[in-house]
Amino acid sequence: DGGITQSPKYLFRKEGQNVTLSCEQNLNHDAMYWYRQDPGQGLRLIYYSQIVNDFQKGDIAEGYSVSREKKESFPLTVTSAQKNPTAFYLCASSQLTNDYEQYFGPGTRLTVT
Amino acid sequence: AQSVAQPEDQVNVAEGNPLTVKCTYSVSGNPYLFWYVQYPNRGLQFLLKYITGDNLVKGSYGFEAEFNKSQTSFHLKKPSALVSDSALYFCAVRDRTGGSYIPTFGRGTSLIVHP
Numbered sequence: 001d002g003g004i005t006q007s008p009k010y011l012f013r014k015e016g017q018n019v020t021l022s023c024e025q026n027l028n029h030d031a032m033y034w035y036r037q038d039p040g041q042g043l044r045l046i047y048y049s050q051i052v053n054d055f056q057k058g059d060i061a062e063g064y065s066v067s068r069e070k071k072e073s074f075p076l077t078v079t080s081a082q083k084n085p086t087a088f089y090l091c092a093s094s095q096l097t098n099d100y101e102q103y104f105g106p107g108t109r110l111t112v113t
Numbered sequence: 114a115q116s117v118a119q120p121e122d123q124v125n126v127a128e129g130n131p132l133t134v135k136c137t138y139s140v141s142g143n144p145y146l147f148w149y150v151q152y153p154n155r156g157l158q159f160l161l162k163y164i165t166g167d168n169l170v171k172g173s174y175g176f177e178a179e180f181n182k183s184q185t186s187f188h189l190k191k192p193s194a195l196v197s198d199s200a201l202y203f204c205a206v207r208d209r210t211g212g213s214y215i216p217t218f219g220r221g222t223s224l225i226v227h228p
Contacts, residue, residue, distance in 0.1 A: 004156075031214060040122070042203065042220035043157075050214070058215075090156055096214055098207045099145050099164045104156035 003027040006091050006105035013085075013112050021076045021108045023091035029103070030096045032074035036060060037088040037107075046089075049074055050096055078110065085112045115140045115208045119219035126194045127227050134189040134222045136204030146187040147205040147216065148178055157203060163187060174198070194226045 004025045013019045025032065034046040045058030049068040063082025068074050074093075078085045088109050092102040116139045126132045138144055145164055149157040161172025168180040178189045189202060201223050205216040 006156075033215075040220070043218045045215065048215060088154075092157075094214070098209060098214055099162070100214075101147055101159040101162055102149075102157075102205075102216065103159070104149075106156045107154065109154070 004091060004093055004103055004105035006089075006108050009106065009108060011108055011110045013110070015112055016080045017112075018077055018079050019085075019110065019112075021078065021089055021091075021110070023074045023076065023105060024072055025074075025091075025093045025103070025105075026072060027093055027103060028071070029093035030071070031094045032068065033092040033094075033102065034058075034064070034066065034074070034076045035090040035092065037090055043090065046076065078112075085110060115144075115206050115217045117204050117206050117217050117219040119202075119204055119222045121222050122220075123223045123225065125225045125227065128196050129193050132191050132194040132198070132224065132226070134202050134204075134224060136187045136189065136219060137185050138187060138204070138206040139185060140206060140208040142208050142210035144187075145207040145209060146178075146180060147207075148172065148176070148187075148189050149203045149205065150174075151201040151203065151221070153200075160189070160202075194224075196226045196228055199224055199226045 007022045033048045035043040047066040049055035065077045091105040094102045147162045148160040151157045163180045171177045204219040
């Protein structure tokens, strides 16, 4: 998982609470991404960013928000508007070229009850 | 538009036997293709990629993949499977044309290697 850290590894919240997932990278990558992973559904893109102070919605952005105040950091907030927030969340980063692979963090498993 | 299909949800193979995990893709132009592996409760790890040149790409842990343009496929292979290869495998594609750096992932194939 080198170069990208996500914290915490496990997170428990009550329904109705916002929660922020941390993602930090020291790879000097321009692009960062957030994915949600549910069993049998592969990876679904939530948000992505290619430059500081700019980010774009992915396929399932509703109920989520992000910020990119520093190149190294791309935190994800799961808001109370997200109807089914319990999932495994993965952060990734890459260079801004199409032939470059993504580097993934170890993931955060969020459970909301 | 770009898409990836992994037609098998699960592949079972005996240890020591060759393994193949299938991937087919669709892009408007020419593809960049990637394979990743995910162990339980971990992030994805990059295995290998096809950019250009030789159609047979060698990657980490003894894995290789063959790019077949006519069949639009990029199957992952290993000559002799290990129990420790049991994991979830994802294929991903990016179109060379169009400018998007956002890859499209397949739904994943669970590889189970039996002792």
